[in-house]
Amino acid sequence: MWLGEPVIAAHRLVKQYGDFRAVDGIDLAVARGESFGILGPNGAGKSTTMRMLTATLQRTSGDLSILGHDPATAGPLIRAHLGVVPQQDNLDTELTVAENLFTYGRYFGLPRAYLRTRVDDLLDFAQLTDKRSAKVESLSGGMKRRLTIARGLVNEPEIVLLDEPTTGLDPQARHILWDRLFRLKESGTTLVITTHYMDEAAQLCDRLVVMDGGRIVAEGSPAALIREHCPREVVEVRFGSDRNAQAAEQLADIGQRHEVLPDRILIYTDAGEADLQRIVARGFEPITSLVRRSSLEDVFLRLTGRSLAED
Amino acid sequence: MIMQATAVTAAVAIAERHAHRPGAGIYAGRARTVLARNAVAVRTTNAFVFATGFIEPVLFLVAFGYGIGGLVGTVDVAGQVVSYAAFIAPALLASSAMNGALMDATYNVFFKMHHQRLYQAMTATSLGAMDVALGEIAWAMVRGAAYAVGFLVVIGAFGLVVSWSAVLMVPAAVLVAFAFAAIGMTLTSYMSSFQQLNWVSFALLPMFLFSGTFFPITVYPVWLQHVIEALPLWQAIAMMRGLMLGELDGGLAFHVGYFAVLSVLGLWITTRRLDALFLR
CATH class of the missing domain: 3.40.50.300 (P-loop containing nucleotide triphosphate hydrolases)
Structure with missing residues (x-):
C-alpha cells in the first residue's frame, strides 16, 4: 500500500x-x-x-x-x-x-x-x-x-x-x-x-x-x-534443563523444526495439539507444555538463532 | 483529539523561511528561546548559591579594602593617588563578572549537558548548535553582569566611585562576562566528569590573587608581568580600573578588542563542539 x-x-x-x-x-x-x-x-x-x-x-x-x-x-x-x-x-x-x-x-x-x-x-x-x-x-x-x-x-x-x-x-x-x-x-x-x-x-x-x-x-x-518464517503453531515443552537435549533427539521426527533452548524445546508445526498428543503417547511427560501460535519472537529466533527478550 | 496537519505546519513554515539563509544549518536565529528557557527555570535555582556571588566581593572589599587598607594607606596608579579600597574595587568587580559567568558556563552547563540531556532535547528541534551556544552563553553573561552591577551599586554606596566613566563599567562587565561565559562553555564542552571542572576552579584562584587584584603587577619581574598581562582577568581588571579612574585611552580599546576576540572565538568553538556532540 x-x-x-x-x-x-x-x-x-x-x-x-x-x-x-x-x-x-x-x-x-x-x-x-x-x-x-x-x-x-x-x-x-x-x-x-x-x-x-x-x-x-x-x-x-x-x-x-x-x-x-x-x-x-x-x-x-x-x-x-x-x-x-x-x-x-x-x-x-x-x-x-x-x-x-x-x-x-x-x-x-x-x-x-x-x-x-x-x-x-x-x-x-x-x-x-x-x-x-x-x-x-x-x-x-x-x-x-x-x-x-x-x-x-x-x-x-x-x-x-x-x-x-x-x-x-x-x-x-x-x-x-x-x-x-x-x-x-x-x-x-x-x-x-x-x-x-x-x-x-x-x-x-x-x-x-x-x-x-x-x-x-x-x-x-x-x-x-x-507466515514466511514459521509454521502456524508452536509446541513448547519442558523436561528440565538436563533432559531437554536428549528428549529433543527422540522427538526429532515430530513437527517441522525444533529450537532447543536451555530451558525448553520449541517444536514448530502446523498441528500443535495433535503433535503434543503424539509426544505424550510416546510416554514423555513434560513438566510443562503449551501450544501457542507462532509469534514475531519465533521469527527472530529463526533468523538470528538467538532469543530477543533476554534482558 | 490531536489535530493532524496535512498542510505545511507553522513550525515547518518557520523553518522554511530560515532554510535559505547563510549558516541555516547551525543557526536558526532563535537563541532568545534558549535564553527565555533559563529565565523561566531560574526560580528553581538555589537562591542562597546565587546570593553568595553577590556577597563574596563585598566581603573582600570590606576585609581587604578597609581592613588591610588601613595598613596600606593609598596607592599610586599611573599618577593618581587613590585609597586602597578604591584600588581593589574595580578588580573585585571584574572578578565577580568572571565568577558569575564561569559558575554558570561550567557547573550548570555540565549538568545540563550530561545529566539533564537538555541540549539533546534542544537539538532535536529545528534549533541549530549556535542557537543553543549563544542562548546559554548569553544566560551565563546575564548572571556575571548581574553580579558586577550589584557590586557597582555597593562601591557607589561606599563612595568609591570618583569618575563619571565608572558608568561604563556596566557595559564593560557585560562584555567581560560574555567572554568568560564563552570560554567557560568551550572548556566545559570538552569535559567528561565533574572532577575536571575543579581544574577550572583550581586555575582561577591564582589568577584571582596575582592578576593585579590586590597589588600592582610591577612587583614581578618583567617577563612574568607580560605573562599576567596576557591573562583575561588582568585584562578585565586593567579595563575596569581605567574606567573607574577615568583613563579612557588606547589601552581601553585594546582590552575591548581582546574580549571581543575571546567572545567570538568561544562562541564559535562552542557551536562547533555542540554540533559535533549532538548533531553529527
Missing part, C-alpha cells in the same frame, strides 16, 4: 565508529501514514538508525532522504517536520509539565498565543491536564513518557519517531501509551518505532524490519513475517 513517494528513504545507509559498523548498509522506505517498526535486540543498531532518521546523527555513507530533504544539509528544516521521543526521557527537570511543552514549542519558533491553546490540547491528549503545574520529577514513569510524547507533538509533526517508547514501563502504563499511539496513527501521523518487544511491534506496526548486527535480516508485515 504505497501512497506516493516514501517519507523516509534510505539506501545502503552506514554509520561507522572507528572499526565498528553500528549500521551496516540498510535500505528502508517508509510510506506516509504508515506505522513502521524497527525490531531487534540491544546493540542491533536500532538507536543509531533512529538518530540518523531524526537528523541528529550524520551518516558515514549511503543515501538518506527524509521528506525529500537530505539531513546532511537540511537538518533544522527536517527536524521541524519531526516529533522525536528519545529512549531516555530528557524532559526539562527545572520546568513544570506545561512549561516543558511551551518551551519546547518556542524552540521551534512557534508563537506564544498559538502555544497557549496547543499546550492545553497536548495536556489533554497526554492525560496530564491536572498535572500541568507539577514538577517533572513528581511524575510516574508512564506520565513522563506521555509528556515526552506530547512534547514531540508540539510542532504538529508529520512523522513521529519513538525509540523504545515503553521500555521500563509496567504493563498498565504500556497499554495506556499504546492507546495514545493508536490515536496518533488513526489521525494519519507516520510512526517509526524501535522496540525489542515483539508484542509491541505486533500491536503497533503495519510493517517492520528486523535488525541484527547492524543489518536488516527480514522485512514485512508482522503476519507476513510469521
Whole structure:
C-alpha cells in the first residue's frame, strides 16, 4: 500500500565508529501514514538508525532522504517536520509539565498565543491536564513518557519517531501509551518505532524490519513475517534443563523444526495439539507444555538463532 | 483529539523561511528561546548559591579594602593617588563578572549537558548548535553582569566611585562576562566528569590573587608581568580600573578588542563542539 513517494528513504545507509559498523548498509522506505517498526535486540543498531532518521546523527555513507530533504544539509528544516521521543526521557527537570511543552514549542519558533491553546490540547491528549503545574520529577514513569510524547507533538509533526517508547514501563502504563499511539496513527501521523518487544511491534506496526548486527535480516508485515518464517503453531515443552537435549533427539521426527533452548524445546508445526498428543503417547511427560501460535519472537529466533527478550 | 496537519505546519513554515539563509544549518536565529528557557527555570535555582556571588566581593572589599587598607594607606596608579579600597574595587568587580559567568558556563552547563540531556532535547528541534551556544552563553553573561552591577551599586554606596566613566563599567562587565561565559562553555564542552571542572576552579584562584587584584603587577619581574598581562582577568581588571579612574585611552580599546576576540572565538568553538556532540 504505497501512497506516493516514501517519507523516509534510505539506501545502503552506514554509520561507522572507528572499526565498528553500528549500521551496516540498510535500505528502508517508509510510506506516509504508515506505522513502521524497527525490531531487534540491544546493540542491533536500532538507536543509531533512529538518530540518523531524526537528523541528529550524520551518516558515514549511503543515501538518506527524509521528506525529500537530505539531513546532511537540511537538518533544522527536517527536524521541524519531526516529533522525536528519545529512549531516555530528557524532559526539562527545572520546568513544570506545561512549561516543558511551551518551551519546547518556542524552540521551534512557534508563537506564544498559538502555544497557549496547543499546550492545553497536548495536556489533554497526554492525560496530564491536572498535572500541568507539577514538577517533572513528581511524575510516574508512564506520565513522563506521555509528556515526552506530547512534547514531540508540539510542532504538529508529520512523522513521529519513538525509540523504545515503553521500555521500563509496567504493563498498565504500556497499554495506556499504546492507546495514545493508536490515536496518533488513526489521525494519519507516520510512526517509526524501535522496540525489542515483539508484542509491541505486533500491536503497533503495519510493517517492520528486523535488525541484527547492524543489518536488516527480514522485512514485512508482522503476519507476513510469521507466515514466511514459521509454521502456524508452536509446541513448547519442558523436561528440565538436563533432559531437554536428549528428549529433543527422540522427538526429532515430530513437527517441522525444533529450537532447543536451555530451558525448553520449541517444536514448530502446523498441528500443535495433535503433535503434543503424539509426544505424550510416546510416554514423555513434560513438566510443562503449551501450544501457542507462532509469534514475531519465533521469527527472530529463526533468523538470528538467538532469543530477543533476554534482558 | 490531536489535530493532524496535512498542510505545511507553522513550525515547518518557520523553518522554511530560515532554510535559505547563510549558516541555516547551525543557526536558526532563535537563541532568545534558549535564553527565555533559563529565565523561566531560574526560580528553581538555589537562591542562597546565587546570593553568595553577590556577597563574596563585598566581603573582600570590606576585609581587604578597609581592613588591610588601613595598613596600606593609598596607592599610586599611573599618577593618581587613590585609597586602597578604591584600588581593589574595580578588580573585585571584574572578578565577580568572571565568577558569575564561569559558575554558570561550567557547573550548570555540565549538568545540563550530561545529566539533564537538555541540549539533546534542544537539538532535536529545528534549533541549530549556535542557537543553543549563544542562548546559554548569553544566560551565563546575564548572571556575571548581574553580579558586577550589584557590586557597582555597593562601591557607589561606599563612595568609591570618583569618575563619571565608572558608568561604563556596566557595559564593560557585560562584555567581560560574555567572554568568560564563552570560554567557560568551550572548556566545559570538552569535559567528561565533574572532577575536571575543579581544574577550572583550581586555575582561577591564582589568577584571582596575582592578576593585579590586590597589588600592582610591577612587583614581578618583567617577563612574568607580560605573562599576567596576557591573562583575561588582568585584562578585565586593567579595563575596569581605567574606567573607574577615568583613563579612557588606547589601552581601553585594546582590552575591548581582546574580549571581543575571546567572545567570538568561544562562541564559535562552542557551536562547533555542540554540533559535533549532538548533531553529527
